[in-house]
Amino acid sequence: PKFMATLLLDIRDDSALRHLEKAGCKPPLPRIQMPDFTRRQVAPRVAVVGAGPSGLFASWTLARAGVKVDLFERGKDAKSRSNDVAQLMHRGILSTESNICFGEGGAGTYSDGKLMTRTKSKFIPIVLELFSKCCNNDRILYESHPHIGTDKLTPMLLNARAHLESLGVSYHFETRIDDIWIDANRCRGIVVNGEKLGYDAVFLCIGHSADEMFETLHRRGVAMAQKPLAIGVRVEHPQELINRIQYGRYAEHPLLPAAEYAVRFNDEKLPSAFSFCMCPGGRVVPSHTHPDCCVVNGMSGSFRNGRFANSALVVQVGEESFDDGPLGGLHWIRRIEKKAAENLPPRYAPAQSMTDFIANKTPGTSPRTTYTPGTAPANLRNILPARVATSLLAALPTFDRQMHGFITDSANFIGVETRTSSPVRILRGDDYASISFQGLYPLGEGAGYAGGITSCALDGIHAAISWLA
DSSP: OOOOOOOOOOOOOHHHHHHHHHTTOOOOOOOOOOOOOOOOSSOOEEEEEOOSHHHHHHHHHHHHTTOEEEEEOSSOOHHHHHHHHHHHHHHOOOBTTBSSSSSTTOGGGSSOOBOOOOOOOTTHHHHHHHHHHHHTOGGGGTOSSOBOOHHHHHHHHHHHHHHHHHTTOEEEOSOOOOEEEEETTEEEEEEETTEEEEOSEEEEOOOTTOHHHHHHHHHTTOOEEEOOEEEEEEEEEEHHHHHHHHHGGGTTOTTOOSOOOOOEEOOSSSOOEEEEEEETTEEEEEOOSSTTOOOEEEEEOTTOOSSEEEEEEEEEEOGGGSOSSTTHHHHHHHHHHHHHHTTSOTTOEEEEEHHHHHHTOOOSSOOOOSOSSOEEEOOGGGTSOHHHHHHHHHHHHHHHHHSTTOSOTTOEEEEEEOOSSOSEEEOBOTTSSBSSSBTEEEOTTTTTSOOSHHHHHHHHHHHHHHHHO
């Protein structure tokens, strides 16, 4: 194989710089600075709802400018949350307020911790530098596909909280927002336990699973719209097989990391299908937030040294499939999640081998997977919407051509993967504010404007800068 290296040099000697330029090195990158804002005589007060990446980086940007920030999170702090997640994964006990979706850090805390983004922003280096400092990992700054790993995200969040608190941010865990306070066409604050709390602005960073808040915003007249999404299954292969497919005879090379992959299927008559959130050396985890639903996701540690690789295989679904109204997509996917949990032992997920899925066969026994508490044999073609199952079935031969050996009886499907993004878009203007009410700023993945840790962090920064300007 050919190994490529990119060096980022910190040079203070002009003569050395001239020599490097003559050798063909690119000119030095300008160092990006956050804008400075004049501190007001009376510091404004802002409520940030949700302690995921959007909320954390909006809070950081605001606090640096002297704003008094109250950061509200319905879930628990990272350490307490990790105990609840352990109960969920090992014993199947779900806390509806503290789980893989809700709690400090948001849903990305239990993922691969990928930091790549297609979003264009001059603030990306600042986001990566902050992550690097908080998790003491310089590799983030130079790797082509930087990631943190779920085992490092909880300690990182503790460091991030200490930094934000030093700037004056006040955290409020296990505090669920009941409503937003609207008066004279403006958002005046939030409602907590029936009490109105006044703020100069409210930044909503609620994530993609805050069903009750979506319903509340809809009742309040906040403009929202349906948004296309992608649903499907999580596939799990032996990592050794993926390494062989991707690296060939160099699969055991000591300098090569656990192999990643990306596959895609496009067809004129069928919806697109593609891999999403691929987790090398990871495991499949329960990601539901309702006790009568089944949802799966993937995560991996910083070393990516597990025996199995997993990825979502999902199909694009448009608004034509949804119920009427802005929350039609939300209600549609929740029905699929409930169907996935029907007729199964409690806490189990439906699963079958990839080859049984192709053969339209219900397995006699549960396939062996990393998913805990366990899986039950099921035919996922009877659970997924017919158009999704048809597209996924048609896509598999294409995936196998792109990665020879992808179709194998050692690969297993686990269902269902439905929360790849928010099914709702909360409409906002170019200033990041809701088009319905002044003072309300819907941000991040839950608002339908970002997906992934870094893009959500950037959305928080840009929205805060817009409000401060």
